[in-house]
Amino acid sequence: MIDFPYIKQLTRPTDSKIIMLVIDGLGGYPNPDTRKSELETANLPNLDRIAQESSCGLTNPTPFGITLGSGPGHMALFGYDPVKYLMGRGILEAIGIGMDLGKDDVAARGNFCTIDSNGCLVDRRAGRISSEDAQPLINRLDKITLEGVQVSVQLVRDYRFVLVLHGDGLGDQVSETDPQNLGVPMPEATALSEDSHTTAASANNFIAQARRSLNQRVVGNMVMLRGFSRLPSLPQMTDLYHLRPAAIASYPMYRGIAQLLGMRVLETGDSFEHQIATLEQHYSEYDFFFLHYKPADAAGEDGNFGAKVDALEKLDQHMPEILKLDPHTLVVTGDHATPSIFGSHSWHKVPLMIRSSSTRGDGVQGFSEKSMGTGSMGTVPATNTMLLSLAHADKLRRFGP
Amino acid sequence: MIDFPYIKQLTRPTDSKIIMLVIDGLGGYPNPDTRKSELETANLPNLDRIAQESSCGLTNPTPFGITLGSGPGHMALFGYDPVKYLMGRGILEAIGIGMDLGKDDVAARGNFCTIDSNGCLVDRRAGRISSEDAQPLINRLDKITLEGVQVSVQLVRDYRFVLVLHGDGLGDQVSETDPQNLGVPMPEATALSEDSHTTAASANNFIAQARRSLNQRVVGNMVMLRGFSRLPSLPQMTDLYHLRPAAIASYPMYRGIAQLLGMRVLETGDSFEHQIATLEQHYSEYDFFFLHYKPADAAGEDGNFGAKVDALEKLDQHMPEILKLDPHTLVVTGDHATPSIFGSHSWHKVPLMIRSSSTRGDGVQGFSEKSMGTGSMGTVPATNTMLLSLAHADKLRRFGP
Numbered sequence: 001m002i003d004f005p006y007i008k009q010l011t012r013p014t015d016s017k018i019i020m021l022v023i024d025g026l027g028g029y030p031n032p033d034t035r036k037s038e039l040e041t042a043n044l045p046n047l048d049r050i051a052q053e054s055s056c057g058l059t060n061p062t063p064f065g066i067t068l069g070s071g072p073g074h075m076a077l078f079g080y081d082p083v084k085y086l087m088g089r090g091i092l093e094a095i096g097i098g099m100d101l102g103k104d105d106v107a108a109r110g111n112f113c114t115i116d117s118n119g120c121l122v123d124r125r126a127g128r129i130s131s132e133d134a135q136p137l138i139n140r141l142d143k144i145t146l147e148g149v150q151v152s153v154q155l156v157r158d159y160r161f162v163l164v165l166h167g168d169g170l171g172d173q174v175s176e177t178d179p180q181n182l183g184v185p186m187p188e189a190t191a192l193s194e195d196s197h198t199t200a201a202s203a204n205n206f207i208a209q210a211r212r213s214l215n216q217r218v219v220g221n222m223v224m225l226r227g228f229s230r231l232p233s234l235p236q237m238t239d240l241y242h243l244r245p246a247a248i249a250s251y252p253m254y255r256g257i258a259q260l261l262g263m264r265v266l267e268t269g270d271s272f273e274h275q276i277a278t279l280e281q282h283y284s285e286y287d288f289f290f291l292h293y294k295p296a297d298a299a300g301e302d303g304n305f306g307a308k309v310d311a312l313e314k315l316d317q318h319m320p321e322i323l324k325l326d327p328h329t330l331v332v333t334g335d336h337a338t339p340s341i342f343g344s345h346s347w348h349k350v351p352l353m354i355r356s357s358s359t360r361g362d363g364v365q366g367f368s369e370k371s372m373g374t375g376s377m378g379t380v381p382a383t384n385t386m387l388l389s390l391a392h393a394d395k396l397r398r399f400g401p
Numbered sequence: 402m403i404d405f406p407y408i409k410q411l412t413r414p415t416d417s418k419i420i421m422l423v424i425d426g427l428g429g430y431p432n433p434d435t436r437k438s439e440l441e442t443a444n445l446p447n448l449d450r451i452a453q454e455s456s457c458g459l460t461n462p463t464p465f466g467i468t469l470g471s472g473p474g475h476m477a478l479f480g481y482d483p484v485k486y487l488m489g490r491g492i493l494e495a496i497g498i499g500m501d502l503g504k505d506d507v508a509a510r511g512n513f514c515t516i517d518s519n520g521c522l523v524d525r526r527a528g529r530i531s532s533e534d535a536q537p538l539i540n541r542l543d544k545i546t547l548e549g550v551q552v553s554v555q556l557v558r559d560y561r562f563v564l565v566l567h568g569d570g571l572g573d574q575v576s577e578t579d580p581q582n583l584g585v586p587m588p589e590a591t592a593l594s595e596d597s598h599t600t601a602a603s604a605n606n607f608i609a610q611a612r613r614s615l616n617q618r619v620v621g622n623m624v625m626l627r628g629f630s631r632l633p634s635l636p637q638m639t640d641l642y643h644l645r646p647a648a649i650a651s652y653p654m655y656r657g658i659a660q661l662l663g664m665r666v667l668e669t670g671d672s673f674e675h676q677i678a679t680l681e682q683h684y685s686e687y688d689f690f691f692l693h694y695k696p697a698d699a700a701g702e703d704g705n706f707g708a709k710v711d712a713l714e715k716l717d718q719h720m721p722e723i724l725k726l727d728p729h730t731l732v733v734t735g736d737h738a739t740p741s742i743f744g745s746h747s748w749h750k751v752p753l754m755i756r757s758s759s760t761r762g763d764g765v766q767g768f769s770e771k772s773m774g775t776g777s778m779g780t781v782p783a784t785n786t787m788l789l790s791l792a793h794a795d796k797l798r799r800f801g802p
Contacts, residue, residue, distance in 0.1 A: 032761050061800075063405055064781050065788030069801035082801060083406060089802035109802075227802060253802065342759065345799055347792045348777065369777070370764070379779045 025297025026334025056375025073335030088229020096252025171196030176226030236262030300338030426698025427735025457776025474736030489630020497653020572597030637663030701739030
């Protein structure tokens with residue numbers, strides 16, 4: 001928790017290495033038929049054995065009842081209060097795909113979408129148009145010009161892109177143009193602060209030109225913009241924790257967050273096999289590794305209980321490769337719950353286990369929501385996960401005489 | 402928790418209805434003979450079945466160890482930090498009996514009490530004088546006049562009344578005249594802030610005149626004043642949570658709190674049967690119902706273990722009537738513990754269960770302090786109860802990307 005005022009004085013560099021494995025959307029909920037959660041259903045011999053040797057607990061969002069997005073969820077895990085340091089999606093996506101941003105630039109996340117002849121939204125994701133199909137459209141959008149404001153558009157993946165506006169006097173307090181419902185017209189962007197009128201006008205001009213450029217299409221004939229934001233200035237993990245941190249994640253947003261917090265974002269591939277190979281290759285160079293595992297969340301979001309179980313079992317098979325590196329401290333947790341039966345993120349607690357050279361187990365036999373709740377760490381505010389990780393790695397000095 | 406800065410953006414109106422049943426003084430403590438608490442002793446088939454289908458946990462006051470009054474206890478349940486938004490008892494009682502208050506008026510709660518010939522307190526409640534006997538005395542007190550300050554006195558019930566002072570420059574930082582002990586003289590009211598000297602002088606003048614007016618009596622020959630307070634300005638639940646909230650409570654203080662928070666306070670009768678009838682009658686009109694059940698606290702305060710068990714069993718028999726309304730989300734909790742063996746409020750945790758269309762139970766079999774502690778919500782700061790209720794009712798958007 002970086003807002004603990006003595007954090008810089010208490011942290012110390014040591015030789016011990018921390019691997020923090022973040023299983024996106026880890027937390028689940030019982031299937032009504034079997035009364036077992038995804039974790040309880042999955043066969044996880046390696047994660048279960050780690051649980052038997054770990055300090056165990058559950059993290060919860062602060063305050064209870066709030067459902068975190070993956071952005072705030074990861075911020076919290078690294079010790080940053082997401083309420084205080086929340087960043088807009090536009091900036092995160094732009095950084096994630098490596099766009100070069102100045103401190104006054106405004107970024108927004110874009111979706112290709114589909115409207116009917118009345119201008120009403122019929123598909124927020126344009127039939128999940130592929131990256132191949134989207135790239136030529138992106139090239140058109142990138143050629144749009146606005147008076148006094150430079151425009152840059154880049155594809156993220158599939159139907160998603162980033163718009164960056166570069167110019168003078170661009171505030172980032174602008175409303176989104178996603179109506180959040182189907183069958184209704186799309187709202188214009190509006191300025192929510194005095195200094196954001198130019199940004200809102202530029203966004204609306206961009207959308208109008210994009211619509212004209214796409215209007216021959218049936219699917220993907222419109223764009224929506226949201227998450228208008230500028231680069232925040234964030235305390236750096238190197239400085240706060242005296243770490244040499246590295247991030248191994250495939251998805252742009254997670255790479256973007258890691259970079260903003262001062263982690264070295266390592267080049268890696270799309271699969272978890274690639275990520276493990278990257279971890280092995282760079283293991284000697286850093287002392288903190290954020291290792292991100294996405295498939296559990298994707299399956300949960302799809303409402304696919306079986307796929308989430310599979311994703312967890314696949315991860316379990318990789319655990320011996322991680323253990324072979326013999327990290328002093330292995331942290332296994334998630335950024336939020338994504339119960340398959342809800343098909344979305346939720347407010348539920350998330351398992352947390354920390355195995356270090358000093359832990360001997362809490363009597364917990366397996367890796368699940370219920371069993372972790374009986375562990376020695378109890379319920380932990382998610383923003384305290386980083387301190388507990390540092391503590392297990394012997395990287396925290398005593399506070400006070 | 403209304404101090405979560407994004408609360409207004411995250412809450413959304415939906416069709417789902419929440420009934421929050423607040424069992425006053427719910428939390429108990431084991432009887433030393435049986436080692437069972439009131440909840441564990443009572444036969445509660447309906448509440449037990451609800452527990453089996455709910456998210457379960459325990460609420461605790463913040464900070465731990467604080468014993469909450471019913472006022473702060475209820476404020477916390479509705480998401481208002483009672484330390485930040487604490488209201489004086491005088492204001493609460495005045496609003497509860499429907500007195501018309503201006504924003505500069507100061508209200509104090511009064512007791513008829515009994516002093517001996519030396520002026521020492523011998524009975525703080527004047528033998529619990531009845532409302533019938535008290536009313537003529539109230540009429541006398543209401544005729545008292547003070548220079549530059551208007552006086553209004555109204556009976557609450559039995560030995561309790563409200564004094565309202567109306568005038569210019571009336572601060573509310575005034576000490577109480579209840580010595581909190583018997584056999585000692587009663588202290589004068591003293592100003593605790595610069596702007597409260599007029600109020601303190603008016604209060605002392607009022608007490609002196611009241612004493613002269615009552616000095617022929619043996620019992621109820623004196624008054625004491627406490628809880629000097631002015632009307633607070635509180636964020637409204639309608640605005641914060643996008644709810645249409647209604648309150649169904651018989652006792653003045655709870656009605657007063659509900660009104661201050663923006664709930665519609667429904668006319669109802671003195672018994673819980675009346676309250677249930679009111680709930681049924683108005684069920685279609687609101688989407689949040691605060692339903693208050695008082696008898697458990699009254700029995701606990703009397704130190705009557707058996708009576709508290711009875712009060713809980715009587716409530717249990719009414720649960721089918723509540724369930725028949727088929728609320729999307731049913732919250733069952735208390736404002737504080739009132740263990741019978743202490744005969745007073747206490748700092749102990751309070752059971753909390755939330756049954757919604759998405760909950761499937763936590764494996765908890767019955768409604769008790771111990772069993773709730775094993776539930777999925779764990780220990781919940783009482784001020785987070787409202788967020789968890791909104792989350793279960795699908796009335797909270799996700800926070801961040």
